[in-house]
Amino acid sequence: MSENTNDPRIVRTMHMLREALLELMEEQGFERITVKDITSKAGLNRGTFYLHYADKYDLLEKTTEDMMQGLRQIAQTFDPLDLVLHESPDTPFPFTVRLFEYFGKHARFFSVMLGPKGDPAFSSKFQEFMRVHLLDKFNEFHHSEDHVPVPWDYLTAYLISAHLGIVQYWLEQGCKHTPWDIALMFTRMTQLSPIQSAGLKK
Numbered sequence: 291m292s293e294n295t296n297d298p299r300i301v302r303t304m305h306m307l308r309e310a311l312l313e314l315m316e317e318q319g320f321e322r323i324t325v326k327d328i329t330s331k332a333g334l335n336r337g338t339f340y341l342h343y344a345d346k347y348d349l350l351e352k353t354t355e356d357m358m359q360g361l362r363q364i365a366q367t368f369d370p371l372d373l374v375l376h377e378s379p380d381t382p383f384p385f386t387v388r389l390f391e392y393f394g395k396h397a398r399f400f401s402v403m404l405g406p407k408g409d410p411a412f413s414s415k416f417q418e419f420m421r422v423h424l425l426d427k428f429n430e431f432h433h434s435e436d437h438v439p440v441p442w443d444y445l446t447a448y449l450i451s452a453h454l455g456i457v458q459y460w461l462e463q464g465c466k467h468t469p470w471d472i473a474l475m476f477t478r479m480t481q482l483s484p485i486q487s488a489g490l491k492k
Contacts (some may be wrong), residue, residue, distance in 0.1 A: 304342055306332040308353045311346070312402045319407040320350065354412060357399055358419060364388050365423035379481060382473035390469035390476075393457060401461040404454075417450050425449060452479075 310331035314323045325346055329339050343349040368385050376383055393400055403412040425446050440448075456479075460472050467475070479487050 300342075303334065303338060306334060307339060307342065307349060309398070311349055311353065312398055315407055315409075316402050316405070317407075320346075320409060350409065353399070354403070354409070354415070357396060358415065360392060360396070361389075361419055362423060364392055365419075368424060368427060370427045373480070376477070376481075379478055380474075382470060382477040383480075386473040386476050387470055390460075390473045393461070394465050394469050397461055397465050400457070404458050404461065413454070417454060420450050420453060421446060 307328060310328045311323070314327055314331055323346055325336060325339055328346065328349070329336050339349075343352065364385075367388065372385065373383055402408050404416070453476075456472075456476060460467065465472075
């Protein structure tokens with residue numbers, strides 16, 4: 291069904307349904323939720339729900355896709371060369387600031403989806419986003435396995451897990467640090483080894 295998503299009333303309705311979904315997921319997990327639960331939480335009737343979504347799975351899928359589309363748009367501004375040439379330990383990568391600003395703006399969604407009661411498939415989807423849209427862009431700088439200290443597939447696995455962990459921890463802590471501050475930490479951890487980041491020296 292085609293609908294005018296620029297209509298403020300429709301935008302508000304969809305926002306209410308998506309917020310209700312996230313609140314319920316945070317409370318009880320996705321599987322136990324019904325459409326009736328969602329509409330009751332949003333203060334809307336079921337007829338209104340079915341004007342926009344086929345079922346709760348459709349609501350979750352479209353909500354997730356909208357969030358991922360926003361990430362993909364930010365990823366289009368990512369140039370690995372900017373990271374390679376960035377030398378200052380006192381200023382964050384501009385791209386990283388934009389990324390954390392997006393996470394902060396949509397903190398409710400990401401904290402729920404990456405939390406214990408979120409969609410288990412989302413973590414895999416998020417990791418795939420990092421691999422395809424960010425780390426794979428380094429391939430142009432990547433040389434033969436004979437000339438690198440760590441095999442590329444292991445390095446990629448490490449970076450994805452580490453970066454996802456930073457995002458999750460920041461969200462779990464209620465985004466206490468600003469996007470700029472957490473981006474600066476991220477930049478320093480990227481430029482320095484874990485040992486150097488801990489302040490340890492030989």
